[in-house]
Each structure stands twice: as structure tokens, then as C-alpha cells.
Amino acid sequence: MPRTPLWTAIETALTEDIAEGRYSSGDRLPSEAALAARFGVNRHTVRRALASLAEAGLVHSRRGAGVYVQHAATDYPIGRRVRFHRNLEAAGRLPAREIALLETRSADAAEARALELAAGDPVLVCDGRSLADGQPIALFRSVFPQARLPGLAEALHEVSSVTAALARVGVPDYTRRSTRISARPATATQAVQLRIAEGAPLLRTVAVNADAQGRPVEFGTTWFAGDRVTLTLHDLDGEAP
Structure with missing residues (x-):
């Protein structure tokens, strides 16, 4: 009779642990060494089980920090004032941005x-790439009118926040003029950066932000990992919470 591979049995056991609430959203799983001791296997077998859980979207790894249970999708309001850091902090997540x-x-x-x-x-x-609690949730491209915003490149080198960088160059506030949302499959390079499978669904937003005088200051495209973010739409004539 064929035997169940050990890594599959470990994956099933950990999936049940998560489903039963023994490890909750955001919890760190035991180390590879601890799991190897628990199941009486070598660390390579544990690593394969964890990789399969990651492919299924149940866990994600943080370099040097361990493997964590995947968070539920984060609500991300799209409204007149969209602010990445504010949105994630309101959802109880730790925001970060990496400029590539x-x-x-x-x-x-x-x-x-x-x-x-x-x-x-x-x-x-x-x-660049946007992260929540160390997990990549989106890729972004922001395009700015250079002549209209002198010094912005230097500001972005110092602070990764677009809002803070714009404030440094004389744009203390801006609002969303328009947003278009569409679905796209992840390309191979997007999948690597977001740590998802190639072809996984992405939510793409294309937006224009304008200053208090109505002049466009940013043309932005963001590709959100579809299973990690829920976009919530608000009246563009009012403020997002």
C-alpha cells in the first residue's frame, strides 16, 4: 500500500492546527527545529511542508524572523484621501515601503x-514594494512631474512615504482625482516580488492625485496581491476613514 509522504502529513497537521485556532492570524509558527522534533523528521521535510503551506496562502515567511500564519485580507479604503501608512495602521498592521x-x-x-x-x-x-507586518502586499509605481516638484527625489531618498516627501517640497495636502480598478494575473517577476504564484490574481489601481490648486502631482499604479487586500470604495467627494 502506498504511504502518505511525511511532508504531506505534516502539512495536514499544521493546516488543522491553524483551522482549529491553535495558531491564529499573525502568529509565528514553531521553528523548523521545533517542528522537526515534534514530528520526528529532519528539517528538510519540515521545510517542504512549510513551502507547501506558503503556496496555499496559509503562511508566509519573514527573512530571519520565521514563518507566520497569514493575516486575513486587509481592508484598504479607496477614497478622496488615500494614505498608505494611515490605511494600514487603521487596520492594525505595521506599514513599510521599499523603494527599488x-x-x-x-x-x-x-x-x-x-x-x-x-x-x-x-x-x-x-x-517599489509595500509591506504590512513584513509581508509584501503590493507593488507600486508613482510618477511625478519633475519641474513642478523640485527636490522630490532627494526627499524620497530620505523618507519612503510619498505623503511626507510631498510635504517637504511644498505639497502639504493632496486628494484623489480619479481611480480605476482592474484585475490582472501576476507576471513571473511580480510573483517573485510579492511571494505569490505566477498567474495569481492582482488588483490593479491606476490613480491621479492633485494638490489643493487642482494640479496633478502624482500618477500612480499599484498592483495589490488579490488575497491579501480588500479594496473598499468610498465616495470620492468625501473622505475615506
């Missing part, structure tokens, strides 16, 4: 149209 690229180049047609620039005008482009 900061460059100046010529605006493409869509960027020029959204930012009310002439084709080819210089724009500052900021690419």
Missing part, C-alpha cells in the same frame, strides 16, 4: 496626459 528604483526620464503618452504635461517632459519615477 528612483529615476528621471521622459514622460510617456499616458503619463503626460494624466499629469497635464507635454509629451516628453521630464518625470520622476519611483518603483
